[in-house]
Amino acid sequence: MPNTARWAATLTLTATAVCGPLAGGAHAAPDSVSPGLYAPSALVLTVGHGYSAATATPERAATLNCAPTASGTHPAAIKACAELRAYGGDFDALPDRDGAMCTKQFSPVVVTAVGVWQGKRVSYEHTFANECVKNSSGMSVFTF
Amino acid sequence: MPNTARWAATLTLTATAVCGPLAGGAHAAPDSVSPGLYAPSALVLTVGHGYSAATATPERAATLNCAPTASGTHPAAIKACAELRAYGGDFDALPDRDGAMCTKQFSPVVVTAVGVWQGKRVSYEHTFANECVKNSSGMSVFTF
Numbered sequence: 001m002p003n004t005a006r007w008a009a010t011l012t013l014t015a016t017a018v019c020g021p022l023a024g025g026a027h028a029a030p031d032s033v034s035p036g037l038y039a040p041s042a043l044v045l046t047v048g049h050g051y052s053a054a055t056a057t058p059e060r061a062a063t064l065n066c067a068p069t070a071s072g073t074h075p076a077a078i079k080a081c082a083e084l085r086a087y088g089g090d091f092d093a094l095p096d097r098d099g100a101m102c103t104k105q106f107s108p109v110v111v112t113a114v115g116v117w118q119g120k121r122v123s124y125e126h127t128f129a130n131e132c133v134k135n136s137s138g139m140s141v142f143t144f
Numbered sequence: 145m146p147n148t149a150r151w152a153a154t155l156t157l158t159a160t161a162v163c164g165p166l167a168g169g170a171h172a173a174p175d176s177v178s179p180g181l182y183a184p185s186a187l188v189l190t191v192g193h194g195y196s197a198a199t200a201t202p203e204r205a206a207t208l209n210c211a212p213t214a215s216g217t218h219p220a221a222i223k224a225c226a227e228l229r230a231y232g233g234d235f236d237a238l239p240d241r242d243g244a245m246c247t248k249q250f251s252p253v254v255v256t257a258v259g260v261w262q263g264k265r266v267s268y269e270h271t272f273a274n275e276c277v278k279n280s281s282g283m284s285v286f287t288f
Binding site: 115121 | 184185186187188190197201202203204205206207208209215216217258259260263264265267
């Protein structure tokens with residue numbers, strides 16, 4: 001067996017041993033292992049005007065795929081994936097953009113994220129007081 | 145104003161007048177109007193082994209964007225979008241593939257679809273008896 005193949009096999013076995021029982025299948029191992037062996041991270045992000053996702057029509061939607069590579073209709077997919085990865089896919093943990101100045105006008109905007117992050121289902125919803133506050137929050141993720 | 149610009153402006157105004165109040169914004173008008181003025185259709189589809197989405201780990205996930213054009217990590221995005229469009233985005237209405245022969249082995253596979261279809265939120269879940277039954281159902285949509 002050539003060295004490269006042996007390395008690949010070792011990595012695969014290690015990944016399966018570590019992640020298999022947790023993640024439930026070969027496709028569900030972390031995305032750092034190899035392009036064919038990763039936990040899926042695929043999201044639909046929406047933005048709409050209103051108080052809650054239940055009543056607000058999603059006016060804009062973007063797909064964001066982060067494994068094995070960043071893609072989607074999100075205009076800054078690579079940046080959005082990097083931000084989410086930095087905060088372990090925790091939408092609530094995403095920091096605000098520095099230096100944003102917003103009025104206190106109340107014109108609520110609701111954002112949602114549904115799908116899968118590193119093999120775990122995601123269902124996130126957050127309401128901002130207005131579009132400016134939304135754009136100053138979460139860096140690139142909901143800026144589309 | 146040149147003729148083209150006048151036409152574009154007329155179309156935009158008409159679309160806003162017809163669809164604005166219903167859909168809540170310029171981005172939420174039907175996708176037949178113009179590429180910049182459409183109701184979003186963006187989905188995350190998942191497949192996992194288990195009885196229900198609540199307990200099954202999503203082993204594979206694909207993004208599928210159908211407006212204004214078909215894209216995503218779904219391997220047959222154009223076909224999947226065409227099928228969904230033909231059945232008005234009703235996942236339950238998708239017909240089975242003709243001529244599929246499956247055993248009755250019980251090894252449940254659960255599929256989910258979340259996101260937005262023509263501006264309406266989607267949350268779909270279905271459990272098939274086994275992978276073969278899943279692949280014979282819904283044509284291209286869950287075949288990834």
